Every structure is written in structure tokens, then in C-alpha cells.
Amino acid sequence: MRNTNNRRRGIHWKFMSTLEDLDCADDLALISSKHSDMQEKTRRLHDVTEYTGLKINVDKTKSMRINGKKNDAIRLNDKEVEEVETFLYLGATMDKTGGTEADIGRRLGLARTAFASLTKVWKSAQYSTKTKLKIFNTNVLSVLLYCSELWRTTEKDDEKLDTFHRKCLRRILKIHWPEKISNQQLYDRTRSIPLSRTIKGR
Incomplete structure (x- = not known):
């Protein structure tokens, strides 16, 4: 995740810090305030995981947009990531x-x-x-x-x-x-x- 977040693309958290992602084992939640930044983070995550021998399951990957101005889908490995209204993260409904x-x-x-x-x-x-x-x-x-x-x-x-x-x-x-x-x-x-x-x- 450190290699994925090579620069700030998350959301403002405190005065001088940003929240980039939530991680627990293989349950990862990427966070961003811009569509372009989210797409870039997703692409970098795919590249980094592939390099280490891991694969992201596109069918199990979901995206959720809150108050977004753009309706463009997030793409992963040339496939659109399904957009949902709610999803489960660590047993809790988001x-x-x-x-x-x-x-x-x-x-x-x-x-x-x-x-x-x-x-x-x-x-x-x-x-x-x-x-x-x-x-x-x-x-x-x-x-x-x-x-x-x-x-x-x-x-x-x-x-x-x-x-x-x-x-x-x-x-x-x-x-x-x-x-x-x-x-x-x-x-x-x-x-x-x-x-x-x-x-x-x-």
C-alpha cells in the first residue's frame, strides 16, 4: 500500500495529513476525493499487486461514489468495477x-x-x-x-x-x-x- 500511495490522492483528514486507504489483511478500501485520483490509485494497486504475485478479483471489487460530479466508472484490468449503494467491509455495512x-x-x-x-x-x-x-x-x-x-x-x-x-x-x-x-x-x-x-x- 505504501508503494501504491506514492503521492497524496486521498481525502483531507487532519490539517497536514490525508486518509488514503483502510487496510485489514486482504480487505482494502481505497479512498479519494477525485475520480482521476481514484482511477490512478486503482491502477497502481493493480500494478504493485501483480508485481508481487497477487491478483485483484475484479468481480469482488466494488466502488461507491458519494456526491460525485463525474459518473465515469472506475476501471480495473480493462473491466468496469461495479458501483454499489452499499457494501460490506469487515462485517459492517457501508x-x-x-x-x-x-x-x-x-x-x-x-x-x-x-x-x-x-x-x-x-x-x-x-x-x-x-x-x-x-x-x-x-x-x-x-x-x-x-x-x-x-x-x-x-x-x-x-x-x-x-x-x-x-x-x-x-x-x-x-x-x-x-x-x-x-x-x-x-x-x-x-x-x-x-x-x-x-x-x-x-
Whole structure:
């Protein structure tokens, strides 16, 4: 990557520095504020990787344009790189709107699937509530809260997350309609706090 970024082509980061790329093993994200600079960085990356014996998979390479004035495609090895509205980077959803709603929605979907796969555990009389809550925290909440430190949540997002959390806790405690307890009683009985507070703490 040092050989690829032979001069500043990224975005202004601090007064005297630019952000050129994000790297984690073979997951690379090139960043630039100009189409011509992005094309040149992509070309140089291709040349450098080829020299070292590596190949870039064009089909797995994506581009995302935010507030761009040019509509020209980025080309790699004489092929156009697919332009997308969102993409996954290190398990997190990157969205061209800059928000986190798409990532939260995806994480909620994964957490619902994880919770549903453990239905037999929640219904079982073999496990104590304490054990069920430990399983919930390690197998469901860990899926939901992956990369949550990066979320910029709104009140609507907080409500979605807290509602999902409370529904899960009520099912674990086997509290079904018409039985009712307040949200505070629910948190007290499970020794938990609203999920939105957990995320803000993170």
C-alpha cells in the first residue's frame, strides 16, 4: 500500500495529513476525493499487486461514489468495477448516505435469526433463567452488537433496538399476553439495562 500511495490522492483528514486507504489483511478500501485520483490509485494497486504475485478479483471489487460530479466508472484490468449503494467491509455495512440505519437493520436481522435458532433453549425447563440469559448475551447480543461502537444512532434506531431486546427478554422469561410487566420490572428481573444505553456506553 505504501508503494501504491506514492503521492497524496486521498481525502483531507487532519490539517497536514490525508486518509488514503483502510487496510485489514486482504480487505482494502481505497479512498479519494477525485475520480482521476481514484482511477490512478486503482491502477497502481493493480500494478504493485501483480508485481508481487497477487491478483485483484475484479468481480469482488466494488466502488461507491458519494456526491460525485463525474459518473465515469472506475476501471480495473480493462473491466468496469461495479458501483454499489452499499457494501460490506469487515462485517459492517457501508452506506453512501453515511448513516448506520442499513447496518443496524442487517444486524437486527442476523440477531433475530440467531434468537430463533435457539427456540428450544428458551422453551426448555432444563435450563435456569440465569443460564438462558448468559446464552442470550453470548449468542444473540454479541451478533447484534458487532461493530456497534461505530453506530451513530437516532431515537428511532434506539427504539428499534430496545424493542427487540425487550421482546427477547420477555420470551426468555416466558411472559406472554395477557400477562404484563413494566419495562423497568423486566430490566430488574433480568439484571439488564436498555440496549441503547449499552451502545452509548461502548
